[in-house]
Amino acid sequence: MKKPSIQVLLTGNELMAGDIVDSNSAMIAQQLNEYGLSIARKVTLGDDLAVLVNELKHMASQTDILIVNGGLGPTVDDLTALALSKAMATELAEHPEALSQLSTWCQQRGSELNQANLKQALLPKGSTVIKNHSGSAPGFLCQLLGCQVYCTPGVPHELETMLAKEILPQISQQYSLQADKQTIKMQVFGLGEAKLQQMIDDNLSHWPQDIELGFRAGTPLLEVKLTSKTKIAQSSLDHWQQRLISLLSAHYVATINDKPLELAEHVLSLLQQQNLTITTAESCTGGLIASKLTEISGSSQSFEAGFVTYSNNMKTAMISVPEELLIEHGAVSEPVALAMAEGALTKAKADMVIAVTGIAGPSGGSAEKPNGTVWLAWGTANNVQTQCLLLPFKRKYFQHYVANIALDLIRRQLIQSKETPNYVKERAFKPIKRN
Amino acid sequence: MKKPSIQVLLTGNELMAGDIVDSNSAMIAQQLNEYGLSIARKVTLGDDLAVLVNELKHMASQTDILIVNGGLGPTVDDLTALALSKAMATELAEHPEALSQLSTWCQQRGSELNQANLKQALLPKGSTVIKNHSGSAPGFLCQLLGCQVYCTPGVPHELETMLAKEILPQISQQYSLQADKQTIKMQVFGLGEAKLQQMIDDNLSHWPQDIELGFRAGTPLLEVKLTSKTKIAQSSLDHWQQRLISLLSAHYVATINDKPLELAEHVLSLLQQQNLTITTAESCTGGLIASKLTEISGSSQSFEAGFVTYSNNMKTAMISVPEELLIEHGAVSEPVALAMAEGALTKAKADMVIAVTGIAGPSGGSAEKPNGTVWLAWGTANNVQTQCLLLPFKRKYFQHYVANIALDLIRRQLIQSKETPNYVKERAFKPIKRN
Structure with missing residues (x-):
């Protein structure tokens, strides 16, 4: 049997005004996707009766199934049932099953059915009620121009349950669907x-x-x-x-499998597999690499200490970078990056290290070492590698870029890749030596 | 002059598949709102050429202004320019201004224009290029059935800038609109x-x-x-x-004035005004506080060093926390937080300090110190204050919460506030002492 075409109509002034962001349609798409179905088109409209009626007719003429979301509530701007009755050229009538669902809902909460609730039981003639498992507003199904129109509540958790327990089982049975993607x-x-x-x-x-x-x-x-x-x-x-x-x-x-993992998670899992620990010595990234690692639960197994050595003095005081190297080569230099790596390895008694020293900008750069220059040193005590890159980006972006590259370089060493990464090919930089 | 009617067309398979939630249209609505304008109708479609062409014609026939979002990128599923050229019954042609924007963008990043980028310079004949201030894809404006069609990039920050700096000034001038608020x-x-x-x-x-x-x-x-x-x-x-x-x-x-400032920016500007320096000793936040400070340009004036002392051993080795305190009170305790603060102040020769030690979870908590327990110590050598809070949140959220509270406590000390912050009133916690 051919798969049905599906469109979605989202309604609500709050969606048009930008007061809230629509996450319902993503949820609908994900649930449909489990049955190999997809949404062909989504339209979003405010609460305007004439506009809704027009759009309902237009959409119903184009598609097999139309899912309408929102506008089932008790207030005057909830127009879905009324708009559909007009589009179908029929009347609204009190639906006994809808009324009974509403009564039960109110009873369970110890409240009385009021006038506003009663409005929610008024559905276009010929509608079938769809059970709302977690809210007051009943959903309903009706036919418009040969299209099946499913009307669903705007409250996300009510929609989610109604889709999973009522609507998708109905559709998949009707079209004999199984997950095939x-x-x-x-x-x-x-x-x-x-x-x-x-x-x-x-x-x-x-x-x-x-x-x-x-x-x-x-x-x-x-x-x-x-x-x-x-x-x-x-x-x-x-x-x-x-x-x-x-x-x-x-x-x-x-x-x-499912949700994306952070780069630090991949690095930490390689470290754990190989029973290794890591430390960091950061100047231009100012703690960001340590922070990315420790954001991951279980990082304490592989990470004991990080050194944020932002000033020259502190590079010497905290991780024993020789003063004469700083004077001779400057803080952003290969010898200093190496000394930071070695100092941190020794102080933290770690197996691996990431050390970075660079110019994050927007000031501090020079002709020979422009903003965005960074020296990285990384590896094990026996095998510290170094690389200079030029990453001339805005400060915050530069810091994240450097941190991510540093983690990737460690990852590559852990999987013993000998290949030159693309970013090194594109961004390698050789600062001009001072005399 | 009458206000224009506006519709929005959002494109992208990822929007239809529910992989991402659309926040762009809310942003568009908010920016329009500043000029008293609103969106009458939104349609969302996947990357299907024929469907896009049809919809473009249908929408253009209904509205004065159509804002198309997405589909300007370099890959085969980026179809906006092609779909518009078909709808307009015209050709795609290399647009010199678009090409020059793309070249400049690539040059600034030290990369070469490639075949994929060149595709982004192919626009429907007669289009006007709209400057993209923060990304590669040029926007463009063209006319379809008497409707002005603004084509904008899908990347949120690119869209935001393009709307604010280019598109809304154009529209407001054309229709003599004023931001009268x-x-x-x-x-x-x-x-x-x-x-x-x-x-x-x-x-x-x-x-x-x-x-x-x-x-x-x-x-x-x-x-x-x-x-x-x-x-x-x-x-x-x-x-x-x-x-x-x-x-x-x-x-x-x-x-x-304009864009929001970070909490760290406020703290650093107070430190600079008072000519003070700060250091950090972080356990559970793992470098995040240092990172938030050093993300701000000019932070080196007030920040020289940060200590990420994640393990007990490293608290002792790096900032001289007495081993017996760790044994007697545990790492998450007032005496250890105080010793971390004092050790960091001494080692970094700083005027002020933030020290935090806590249990970020999801494991590591106990009955007496549940996940989310954190001790903070902050202040100057003469006046270190301490506070224990219980912030039982997910790991990443906990870490950011602690870092922000720590920065706020320093801010309050710098403005000499004696008031108890709301979060202390609500979250203060007293761990049960061990015997």
């Missing part, structure tokens, strides 16, 4: 959407049409989603995932 | 919207009807907006602001 989500670091699309175009030009490729830009991890749209595609989903992973190489971070 | 914005810490509304109802019951009171919940600062809706109200705006400030007492942080 399969999805794989991966996280990628160090490649933007544009760059990745380019790589795929250049290297995987035979990408199958029935595996949809979706990107969701995140900070700092890009989420890549593969969705098989047919039964045949499902069997080749793994194959194309593997080809994509090969292409991504060390830019590929992980395949995830 | 006068507005005062204040920042408040430690009071929620509901509590503040209650305080106003109880104490300022004669609040004038023509001064609108608006709240914008922020983290961590609540923004309170007074808007005079009439000329008469403008003259009494200052008076009512002063009454509100008196009522708020030390919960009032500052009156701001």
Whole structure:
């Protein structure tokens, strides 16, 4: 049986005025998605009767199923039932089942049915009541121009339950639906959407049409989603995932089940697997790397101490950076980054270290070391690597960028990648040496 | 002149799939509202060319102004320009101004224009480019069936700037609209919207009807907006602001001009005025307080060092917390918080200190010190104050809450407030002493 086409009509002045953000339609989409259904079109309108009537007719003429959300309440600006009765050219009538649901609801709360509640029992003639498991307003189903119109409450938790327990079971039974979409989500670091699309175009030009490729830009991890749209595609989903992973190489971070993970979570789980600890010595990021690590529950297993050595004096006092290095090379230099790494490793008795020293701006830069210059030193006591990058961004963005790159460099060392990351290729910088 | 009718078309598979919630249209509504304009109708569609073309024609035939949001990016599913060219029955052509904006954008980031970026310079013939102040994708304006179609980027901060700096000035000039309201914005810490509304109802019951009171919940600062809706109200705006400030007492942080300031900015500017330096000793916040301070440009003037002492050993090694205190009282205790504060003050040679030690959870709590217990110690060498709070929230939220409270306690000491903050009244906690 063919899948039904579905549209959603959201109503409410508060949605138009920007007073609230609509999260209901995302919830509807997610629930439909479990049955392989999707929303083709959403319209949002204020509480204006004539406009609602017009739109209901227009939408009903275009689609098999219309889900109307909002406007079932007891107040004068709740217009859904009235607008539908007008669109259907029928009357509103007191619906006995709706009335009984409302009475039960009021009884359970020890209150009396009032005039305003009674309004909620007035539905277009011929409607079927849909049970509201967690609120007073009954939902209802009616027919308009051959379209099934499901009217649902605006309160999110009432909508959620009504969809899951009443509406989706009805639709899936009517159309004999089963979940047939399969999805794989991966996280990628160090490649933007544009760059990745380019790589795929250049290297995987035979990408199958029935595996949809979706990107969701995140900070700092890009989420890549593969969705098989047919039964045949499902069997080749793994194959194309593997080809994509090969292409991504060390830019590929992980395949995830559900919600996105933080880069620090991936680093901490590698550290825990390898039974290693890490410490941080931060100048330009001022504690942000330590903060990203300790934001993760269980980080104390791998992280004992971090040093925020913002001034030169404190680099010497806290992690024994020799004064003469600071004088000779300046705080933003390879020798100082190395000395910070070594000092922090020793003081914290840790296995691995991240040290960063740079110029976050907007002031402090010079011709030889412009704003955005940063030296990173990272690794183990036996293998500290260094890299200078130029990241000429706004202060806050620069700090997060540096912190994320630092975590990614540790991740790459933990998975023993020898590859040069894309951001190093693009951003490597060689400050001019002073005499 | 009559006000224009406005509709909004939001595009993107991610909006239809429920992967993201649309907050852009609320932002558009709020910006329009400042000029007395509103959105009459919103439609949301996935990335399907034929469907987009149809909808564009349908909407353009109904309204004076159509704001299209999303679909300006470099990937194949970004279809706005193509769909408009089809709807207009014209060609896509490389737009020199768009290309020049894209080149400048790439140059500033030290990257090359690639094939994908070039796509972003292809606009329907006859379009006018709209400057994107904070992203790569140029916006554009074109005419369809007598309707002005403004095409805007989906990235929220890019959209926000483009609306405020480019599109709304154009529309308001064309239709001779004025932002006829006068507005005062204040920042408040430690009071929620509901509590503040209650305080106003109880104490300022004669609040004038023509001064609108608006709240914008922020983290961590609540923004309170007074808007005079009439000329008469403008003259009494200052008076009512002063009454509100008196009522708020030390919960009032500052009156701001334009964009909200961070709490750390207020603290740093007080420190600079008083020529004082600060240091941090952080356990449960793991560097977050240092990070919030150093995120602010110019923080190096007042901040030299921060200690992230996550383990007990490192509290002793880095800031000389006596081992016996840790053994006798545990890490989350008043004596340890005090010793952390004193140790950090000495090591960093700073004038002021924030020290925090607590249980961020979700594990680690006990009956006597449940998850969310935190000891704070703050002040100057001569005057270190302490407080225990119970903030039983999720880990990340707990960490930010503690960091913000710590900054606010320092702010209060700097303005010499003797008042007990609302959050201390509500959250003060006394752990049961061990024997």
